[in-house]
Every structure is written in C-alpha cells, then in structure tokens.
Amino acid sequence: MAEIPRRGAARTSTPAEKAQARAVSLRRIGALFIGHRRQLAVVVAVIFVSSIISMASPFLLREVIDVALPESDLRLLSLLVAGMVGVAAATSALGVVQTWISTTVGQRVMHRLRTDVFAHLQRQSVAFFTRTRTGEVQSRITNDIGGMQQVVTSTATSVAANLTTVVATLVAMAALSWQLTLVSLVALPPAIYWTRRVARMRQAITAQRQRELADLNVVIDEGLSISGVQLAKTMGATGALTDRFTASSSRLIDLELRSELAGRWRMATMNIVFAVIPAVIYLAAGLPFAAGAMSIGTLVAFTGLQAGLFRPLMSLLDVGVTLTASLALFQRIFEYLDLPVDIQEPTDPVRLPEPRGHLKFEDVTFAYGGGVTAALAGVSFDVPAGTSLALVGETGSGKSTIAALIARLYDPTSGRVTIDGVDIRDLSLSDLAGLVGVVSQETYLLHTTIRENLRYAKPGATDAEIERATRSAQIHDLIAALPDGYDTMVGSRGHRFSGGEKQRLAIARTLLRDPRILVLDEATSALDNETERAVQQAFDSLAAGRTTVTIAHRLSTIRNAAQIAVIDHGRILESGTHESLLHDNGHYATLTR
Structure with missing residues (x-):
C-alpha cells in the first residue's frame, strides 16, 4: 500500500538495548527440553553406565603391570587385555547411542525454536516490519538460532557425561590414593575463577558479533536483491555498497578473533598447571622418603585417572564458557518470542455463515x-x-x-x-x-x-x-x-x-x-x-x-x-x-x- 508512513511514532529501544536490559534464566532454557524428559533420562542412564564401565580400565591396567606381567601369568594377562578391549568397545557403542539420542533431541528443540520464532513473527502486525530491518529478522532466525545449535544439541549431554566422569574418576582416584587426589585438586579453584572471567568476556563479544552479523545480513539483503541491484547500478553506488560490506566483514573478522582468543592465555596457563601436577607426582614417587609407598601399577593407574579427570574437568569449564557466551543468542531469540502481538485473534470469534459484505x-x-x-x-x-x-x-x-x-x-x-x-x-x-x-x-x-x-x-x-x-x-x-x-x-x-x-x-x-x-x-x-x-x-x-x-x-x-x-x-x-x-x-x- 502506498501510504503507510509512521507518524508521530514514539522512540523504541533497539534490540541491543532490550537484550542488555533483560537476562535469560537457565530455567527458561531448560524449559525447551521439558517435552523430551524421557529421552534425556535414557541419555543420562547411558552416560552413567558408560562412565562406570570406563573406570574399570585403570584398575585392569594396574593388575597388568603389578601382577600379570611380573608373574608371567599369560591366562590372567589375556583376561585383563580382553577386559580392556571389552571396556573400550562397550563405551564406544554406548557413546554412539548417546550421540544419536541427544542429537535427535537437540535437533527437535532447534526445529521447535525456529518454527516458534517464525510463527510468532508471522503474527506480528505490519508496524513491526515497517520498523525492523529485513536482514535483522533473517539473522535472528538463521545466524542466532544456528549459533545456538551446539549448545542445544550437545551441552546438556556434555555436562552430564563430563560430570559423571569427573565424579567416577574422583572416586577411583581416592580409592587408589586419597593423598594424591587432594594434591591433584589444587588447581581447581583458580581454574573455576579464570573460567568465569573468560565466560563473561565471551558473552559480551558474542552479543556484539551477532549484531554485526545482522548488519551484514542487512547489507546483503539491500545490496543483492533485484531492487537493490537495480538501484545501486542506476545510482552508481556499487562501489559504496562493496566498501560498506567490506567494512562490516572486517569488523566481523576482528570479533571472531576476539571471541576465539578471549581468555586463551589464561586457559593455556591452566593447561600447563594441569600438566605439571602429574610431573610433580612422578617426582614425588621417586624421592627417597616415598620409595616403596606405592606400586608402579598404582602410580601409572593413578596418573592415567588424573589425566582422565582433567579432560572432562576442562570440558565442563569450557561448557560453562560456551553456555554463558550463548546467553547473548538466547536473549536475542527470546526477545522476539516475547514481542507482544498487536493484532490479536479473538478468544471467541464470531462466524458469519452467509457474509454479505456490508x-x-x-x-x-x-x-x-x-x-x-x-x-x-x-x-x-x-x-x-x-x-x-x-x-x-x-x-x-x-x-x-x-x-x-x-x-x-x-x-x-x-x-x-x-x-x-x-x-x-x-x-x-x-x-x-x-x-x-x-x-x-x-x-x-x-x-x-x-x-x-x-x-x-x-x-x-x-x-x-x-x-x-x-x-x-x-x-x-x-x-x-x-x-x-x-x-x-x-x-x-x-x-x-x-x-x-x-x-x-x-x-x-x-x-x-x-x-x-x-x-x-x-x-x-x-x-x-x-x-x-x-x-x-x-x-x-x-x-x-x-x-x-x-x-x-x-x-x-x-x-x-x-x-x-x-x-x-x-x-x-x-x-x-x-x-x-x-x-x-x-x-x-x-x-x-
């Protein structure tokens, strides 16, 4: 229609201002999975069983080193090796089942989120679309929801798997040596502190990056649509449009680098600390006062468990960083889902059986x-x-x-x-x-x-x-x-x-x-x-x-x-x-x- 100008319109907050003014609760994110509780329960059960089975490997290794090899017991060695292979096969099979179920659940949640946003935007009045850039809307549905995919499809299972592994590993380590277990946990408090700092940094950068992606989408929509191309060619603006796109893309490169490198030096320092701890344990085991206090098999099994502890522990911390950073994406999506609908369906609609058109x-x-x-x-x-x-x-x-x-x-x-x-x-x-x-x-x-x-x-x-x-x-x-x-x-x-x-x-x-x-x-x-x-x-x-x-x-x-x-x-x-x-x-x- 020809004349739909906005006259006397009050100023509205930008999406960025609204997103910063409202926090997204983890409870609301968790509500996305309510309809999949049964499948998630199966995943948790699979993860628990897999973690318990995997804990047998260090103990089997200890028996190989301390008993089967020194005593040249071929029958025991064969059984222990078969057990180690069986543990690997069982955990791998359970991992495939876990990935299949969790990915299915995650994709269904993503599907519902996409369709809910699209359907809700379809219900918005024309006024919403006259004040919102088309590229902005497209960016929310594609870039923002696409950026959430990893969080939605793998975060819950990653947390469950790593948490279960950490608990099971700590129990196994304590069973081998509670003293060395305490030494191994010295690096945990600073790791948690630095991880939270990094998470806050990435959240701010993620919000900025998604706004830049939306701007890039707007440039693409305005510059590469048939109407935009015709306008640019007839106005001689193709060079200016290219410069605008280049500048936006360059800013995006900087934000992507900042997002990837945010806190990397801190996390690298923690990795060095985690690597130093087993070296210290080896050194301590070789000192004269500790000689004979621990068998070689127990030492090897313990350091193996310790390495197995640090991997899921760092994964848990990384998940925390990813989840916190992704809150910026959830904020932008929930902002659209929370938009009020100006043109409401009547609660009890009137039917005109034979409309005349008066x-x-x-x-x-x-x-x-x-x-x-x-x-x-x-x-x-x-x-x-x-x-x-x-x-x-x-x-x-x-x-x-x-x-x-x-x-x-x-x-x-x-x-x-x-x-x-x-x-x-x-x-x-x-x-x-x-x-x-x-x-x-x-x-x-x-x-x-x-x-x-x-x-x-x-x-x-x-x-x-x-x-x-x-x-x-x-x-x-x-x-x-x-x-x-x-x-x-x-x-x-x-x-x-x-x-x-x-x-x-x-x-x-x-x-x-x-x-x-x-x-x-x-x-x-x-x-x-x-x-x-x-x-x-x-x-x-x-x-x-x-x-x-x-x-x-x-x-x-x-x-x-x-x-x-x-x-x-x-x-x-x-x-x-x-x-x-x-x-x-x-x-x-x-x-x-």
Missing part, C-alpha cells in the same frame, strides 16, 4: 505507532453490501490507511470497523482474510511458477478456476503465449514481467479467492490506458454482489462509484456521487479540473 466505519481514529498525530480522525462511512465506494485525495491524506484498517493490518485507535454489523476484531483472522481481498499498487510475487503464485491465495484451486481468474484479470492470453505457460517461473519479485503484467497477476490472485469485499488500492496504477479499461471492465462485471472500495488518482476510474469520499488530512471533507460532488463545486470539483 462495510462500515464508525468514528474511526488511528495514529501510527501510538503517536499523537492522527492519520485518520473521526472517519465514518457506510458501504452497503454489493455497492462501491471510491476514496480520492492527495497523497498522504489517509486513503491507504483506510484500506489497511479494512484488512486489519492495523487496529483503530478508537472507533470500529464492521462487516455485516460485526466488529472485524471479533472475526478470526483467517475468516477476515477470506472476506477481504486487497490489491495494492505494490505488487509482490513469489520466486516460483505463475500457477503456484496464483495458488498462494487458494492452495486447492483447480486449473479451471485459475484460468477463470486470469481471464477476468485480462492476463490469460499473455500467460498462454509463454513457452511454459502457467509453469513459467516468475523470477525474483516478478521482475521478468512488466509492472502492468505483475499487477494483473496480483489481481487474478486476489480474484481467485472470490472475496466479498474487494479493496483496490491504486490497483490499476501500473496499467496503460487500454489495459486499464479492459481490467476495469472485468472489475465492473465482478462487482455485482461484491462490495468494492477503490482508491485511485485517476478519477476516470471511479466516476461510476455509488459513493465517492474525498479524504484530506485524515478526514472526510465531502462525499456523494460524481454528479452531486461536481454540482457542489467543492474540493472534488477542483480535483477534476
């Missing part, structure tokens, strides 16, 4: 974005079923706002819009979409075939119904002459067709739904005079029994309307028939001169 505006006032300047002020008119109303006026007078309110793209600030005496806010959105068909001057066609573009309005439409609609819109002959006919690809936004052809396709698409109320917002503005007359004849024949609201600058197209309303600055200055308004010699008469 349209009425009752003292309707509307301001965009809750602003103080009204786009419409006290507008009232009555269009009986099967009659026509034409709206004329200067650009920005409020004509397209009226059309948007009829389709309930917005709700009135005050007053009401009714169909057959029922407030349209009491009708379900699907029923209203079936009652009101809109053809605007801004034609949007999908990148698919002509047939599928038309079936977008009525998925179950037969080929005969499609042909009737295209004949009425005076476009069938052109389609039939194409090499692929109705299977011709329209192309991105329909740019392979002329403006008039696209508009006639849009008209056919709306007519296919056979709405009781037809809103034509400059619907013939892109047609030449001859085609406009042909389409207007089709509209005239289709108007029988249908309520029609026409917005047009060409007064020749609305002369025969039952009512003509002149709109100026959101108010109706005068209304009547073409002849009566000319006789009154008012504002309408000046428009005809």
Whole structure:
C-alpha cells in the first residue's frame, strides 16, 4: 500500500538495548527440553553406565603391570587385555547411542525454536516490519538460532557425561590414593575463577558479533536483491555498497578473533598447571622418603585417572564458557518470542455463515505507532453490501490507511470497523482474510511458477478456476503465449514481467479467492490506458454482489462509484456521487479540473 508512513511514532529501544536490559534464566532454557524428559533420562542412564564401565580400565591396567606381567601369568594377562578391549568397545557403542539420542533431541528443540520464532513473527502486525530491518529478522532466525545449535544439541549431554566422569574418576582416584587426589585438586579453584572471567568476556563479544552479523545480513539483503541491484547500478553506488560490506566483514573478522582468543592465555596457563601436577607426582614417587609407598601399577593407574579427570574437568569449564557466551543468542531469540502481538485473534470469534459484505466505519481514529498525530480522525462511512465506494485525495491524506484498517493490518485507535454489523476484531483472522481481498499498487510475487503464485491465495484451486481468474484479470492470453505457460517461473519479485503484467497477476490472485469485499488500492496504477479499461471492465462485471472500495488518482476510474469520499488530512471533507460532488463545486470539483 502506498501510504503507510509512521507518524508521530514514539522512540523504541533497539534490540541491543532490550537484550542488555533483560537476562535469560537457565530455567527458561531448560524449559525447551521439558517435552523430551524421557529421552534425556535414557541419555543420562547411558552416560552413567558408560562412565562406570570406563573406570574399570585403570584398575585392569594396574593388575597388568603389578601382577600379570611380573608373574608371567599369560591366562590372567589375556583376561585383563580382553577386559580392556571389552571396556573400550562397550563405551564406544554406548557413546554412539548417546550421540544419536541427544542429537535427535537437540535437533527437535532447534526445529521447535525456529518454527516458534517464525510463527510468532508471522503474527506480528505490519508496524513491526515497517520498523525492523529485513536482514535483522533473517539473522535472528538463521545466524542466532544456528549459533545456538551446539549448545542445544550437545551441552546438556556434555555436562552430564563430563560430570559423571569427573565424579567416577574422583572416586577411583581416592580409592587408589586419597593423598594424591587432594594434591591433584589444587588447581581447581583458580581454574573455576579464570573460567568465569573468560565466560563473561565471551558473552559480551558474542552479543556484539551477532549484531554485526545482522548488519551484514542487512547489507546483503539491500545490496543483492533485484531492487537493490537495480538501484545501486542506476545510482552508481556499487562501489559504496562493496566498501560498506567490506567494512562490516572486517569488523566481523576482528570479533571472531576476539571471541576465539578471549581468555586463551589464561586457559593455556591452566593447561600447563594441569600438566605439571602429574610431573610433580612422578617426582614425588621417586624421592627417597616415598620409595616403596606405592606400586608402579598404582602410580601409572593413578596418573592415567588424573589425566582422565582433567579432560572432562576442562570440558565442563569450557561448557560453562560456551553456555554463558550463548546467553547473548538466547536473549536475542527470546526477545522476539516475547514481542507482544498487536493484532490479536479473538478468544471467541464470531462466524458469519452467509457474509454479505456490508462495510462500515464508525468514528474511526488511528495514529501510527501510538503517536499523537492522527492519520485518520473521526472517519465514518457506510458501504452497503454489493455497492462501491471510491476514496480520492492527495497523497498522504489517509486513503491507504483506510484500506489497511479494512484488512486489519492495523487496529483503530478508537472507533470500529464492521462487516455485516460485526466488529472485524471479533472475526478470526483467517475468516477476515477470506472476506477481504486487497490489491495494492505494490505488487509482490513469489520466486516460483505463475500457477503456484496464483495458488498462494487458494492452495486447492483447480486449473479451471485459475484460468477463470486470469481471464477476468485480462492476463490469460499473455500467460498462454509463454513457452511454459502457467509453469513459467516468475523470477525474483516478478521482475521478468512488466509492472502492468505483475499487477494483473496480483489481481487474478486476489480474484481467485472470490472475496466479498474487494479493496483496490491504486490497483490499476501500473496499467496503460487500454489495459486499464479492459481490467476495469472485468472489475465492473465482478462487482455485482461484491462490495468494492477503490482508491485511485485517476478519477476516470471511479466516476461510476455509488459513493465517492474525498479524504484530506485524515478526514472526510465531502462525499456523494460524481454528479452531486461536481454540482457542489467543492474540493472534488477542483480535483477534476
């Protein structure tokens, strides 16, 4: 629609400001997995069993070194080696089962998150999309949710697996030597402290990186869409666009490096500390006062367990870093899920079993974005079923706002819009979409075939119904002459067709739904005079029994309307028939001169 400017709109917080103002609780993240508790319980059980089985390996190794080899007991050695192989095979098989179940659960959670965000955004009013960059929305659904994939699919199982391994390893280490176990845990407090510092650093960098990714998406959307490419070429702005993309990409490189390197020196220091501890234990075992206190098999088994402790321990700390950093992603996704829905479905919708299409505006006032300047002020008119109303006026007078309110793209600030005496806010959105068909001057066609573009309005439409609609819109002959006919690809936004052809396709698409109320917002503005007359004849024949609201600058197209309303600055200055308004010699008469 032509005129949907935001007038007097109050300032809204940016996504970054909102995200920083609201923390995401781990409980809310955990709620994403509530429907998969049974599968997660199985995963935890598998992890527990696998951890217990894996703890047998050090003890088997100790027996090999301390008993089987010194005593040359081939039978015992064979049994111990077979046990070690069996432990490895069992833990590997359980690992495959764990990965399969956890990945399945994670992908289902991701699927639900993607679909929930998409469905919720579909429910948002047009006002949301007029103030939000398209690239920003796409970035939330692709980059942000994609960035959460590792956390959603593997974090829970990683925590469970590593935690179970740590506990089981500590128990086994204590069973071998509780004194050495205490020595091994000396590095744990500083490791936890530095990990928390690194996690906070990465969270801030992650939020900044995702905002930069969103900016990059916006540049791509604006610069590589067919309209953007045409604008850049005709304005000589291709170099500036490339420079803008390059600058954004360079900033992204810096943020990615900072994200990867954040705290790496600290974590590297901890790895050195963890490596020093077993070396100290070996040294201590070789000192004279410790000689004979521990067997070689026990020492080897203990240091093996210790290495097995540090790996899951560091993994647990890394998971903490990843989870904390990913909170920035969850904040951005939950921000969209928490958006209020301006155009609400009624709790108890009214059904119109036999809609007639009687349209009425009752003292309707509307301001965009809750602003103080009204786009419409006290507008009232009555269009009986099967009659026509034409709206004329200067650009920005409020004509397209009226059309948007009829389709309930917005709700009135005050007053009401009714169909057959029922407030349209009491009708379900699907029923209203079936009652009101809109053809605007801004034609949007999908990148698919002509047939599928038309079936977008009525998925179950037969080929005969499609042909009737295209004949009425005076476009069938052109389609039939194409090499692929109705299977011709329209192309991105329909740019392979002329403006008039696209508009006639849009008209056919709306007519296919056979709405009781037809809103034509400059619907013939892109047609030449001859085609406009042909389409207007089709509209005239289709108007029988249908309520029609026409917005047009060409007064020749609305002369025969039952009512003509002149709109100026959101108010109706005068209304009547073409002849009566000319006789009154008012504002309408000046428009005809």
